[in-house]
Amino acid sequence: MAKSAEIARALLTAAREGPAVASCTVMGATAGVEVSLGAKMLVYAERELGGIGGGALESAVADFARSAIPKHLVQTCAFTPEGEFVEGRRAIEAAEAIVEVLVEVVEPAATLLVVGGGHVGLAVGQLGAMLGMEVAIIDDREDYANEDRFPYEANVICGDFGEELERFPITANTFIVLVSRGHKVDELALRSVAERGAGYVGMIGSKRRTRTVLQHLAEEGLDREALDRVFTPIGLDIGAETPEEIAVSVLGEIILVRRGGGAQPMSEHGRLLASARR
Amino acid sequence: MPHDEVYEAMSSSFEDGSPVALATVAQTLGSTPRKTGAKMLVREDGTFVGTIGGGCGEAEVWQEAMDALEDGDARMVTVDLTEPVDGEDKICGGIMRIFVEKLEA
Known part of the structure; x- marks a missing residue:
């Protein structure tokens, strides 16, 4: 598990010099879902730093985050604990359990x-x-x-x-x-x-x-x-x-x-x- | 938008061994002063760097950040800017969900 200090330094480097990174933070979950609120993972084009608890959820978030880099995306996304991406308010409300993850691409100003x-x-x-x-x-x-x-x-x-x-x-x-x-x-x-x-x-x-x-x-x-x-x-x-x-x-x-x-x-x-x- | 001043302040607090509270806009609905990803970092002495939107709800979030520094709990704060308070119009008129967390080196 990467320390907060290491993550903060990596984010500063990404914002100042690049390369771009997709920063992922667990911000919420349906009651009863085992996640650590605030867990962070930085997803680069070819590697990750930190983690959000491993398993299918982590690899799904990493895949999604990687595809978000060229789009300069900043968005809170919903996943099932099993790692399925859930899109749209209605689907999110209907889902049995949801984990909310903020995915934000950090990169130098254009x-x-x-x-x-x-x-x-x-x-x-x-x-x-x-x-x-x-x-x-x-x-x-x-x-x-x-x-x-x-x-x-x-x-x-x-x-x-x-x-x-x-x-x-x-x-x-x-x-x-x-x-x-x-x-x-x-x-x-x-x-x-x-x-x-x-x-x-x-x-x-x-x-x-x-x-x-x-x-x-x-x-x-x-x-x-x-x-x-x-x-x-x-x-x-x-x-x-x-x-x-x-x-x-x-x-x-x-x-x-x-x-x-x-x-x-x-x-x-x-x-x-x-x-x-x- | 890069938030380099927030990350820089975070890094230097960690170097001093001090914790910080980070408030990040997770979601917005309607017309809000800042969008998803906007950040405010609050230090133990109450000073802060960055903004999640001027006067609109910022004082409330600052207080939550100070509380998080005390108790260590991450929380989601909903700031409703649609209701006028004490007859004073809030100029924004949306709802923001803001994630507040304590971070330590």
């Missing part, structure tokens, strides 16, 4: 890398900061890349786009938005980041312009599949016009990628309205 400090970059960064992302903004113009311009916490980098992007660490938890002043710069930036395994790369521009950029890079020999994964034109189709609205559309798309929603109005009425306008 990084939002904004290439271009213009009006759109400013708004995208602001919204990203509001969503709890670590924001970095790159521009080569001092007027657009200085701390005073950004009324929120951001790592503002002023320098050559190519050099700064080469140097910038990119992981699956990095979300990159290319909204620079022109397609030359976007193309240069995309060349630098396209093949580096970012969680998201989006590039602003019309269909025609962005297609030209992708074509150039494909001709240069960049990986086809990586280029196919670029979100361009960028954002969700919500009719965004202003920089702030475009930021909502872009961050909406990033949330969609991160959380895996269906990108449709929730209501029947909203869906009909959207499809009528398509």
Whole structure:
């Protein structure tokens, strides 16, 4: 049994540096079910730390938790003491015995890398900061890349786009938005980041312009599949016009990628309205 | 959301050999100030790190955390934010279930 101190240190490491871990805590059980309230297990991609009492329940929770990591899930789940996942309020109420387990994925804050400090970059960064992302903004113009311009916490980098992007660490938890002043710069930036395994790369521009950029890079020999994964034109189709609205559309798309929603109005009425306008 | 400040405070309390109480939002219903997984860590001297939602029910949960530090029992606390108290409107209006546990190194 891992000690609380070891678990606390492991959670701190996961939150600061990664890799992500799914933390599982037993929070409740039907009277008479033998569990230890507060028992904890950390589930990594390939191992576990701690435990919640062993048996079928523990291995079922571990399997579930492992599949929760890529979904960034935070959810209290119900299992039978025999390890069967119980879904939905009605099924939970009907079940004879239930063990409640909070499964929460702990990982570093996602990084939002904004290439271009213009009006759109400013708004995208602001919204990203509001969503709890670590924001970095790159521009080569001092007027657009200085701390005073950004009324929120951001790592503002002023320098050559190519050099700064080469140097910038990119992981699956990095979300990159290319909204620079022109397609030359976007193309240069995309060349630098396209093949580096970012969680998201989006590039602003019309269909025609962005297609030209992708074509150039494909001709240069960049990986086809990586280029196919670029979100361009960028954002969700919500009719965004202003920089702030475009930021909502872009961050909406990033949330969609991160959380895996269906990108449709929730209501029947909203869906009909959207499809009528398509 | 990473809760690194909570985990950091927890680690350093353990290094000092002190226990802590951890309150974690297990479930929410309706409109609540924080969502599942939100955390507040309470030390023996009553100081705390993190939040489970500003004024809305936090004082109540803090008291439960202090009690848990005394008796050592893990508990589930239900905070009902739907009822106005003393004519003062609570701005939230949902129900939160919060798991409170004592943790020691």
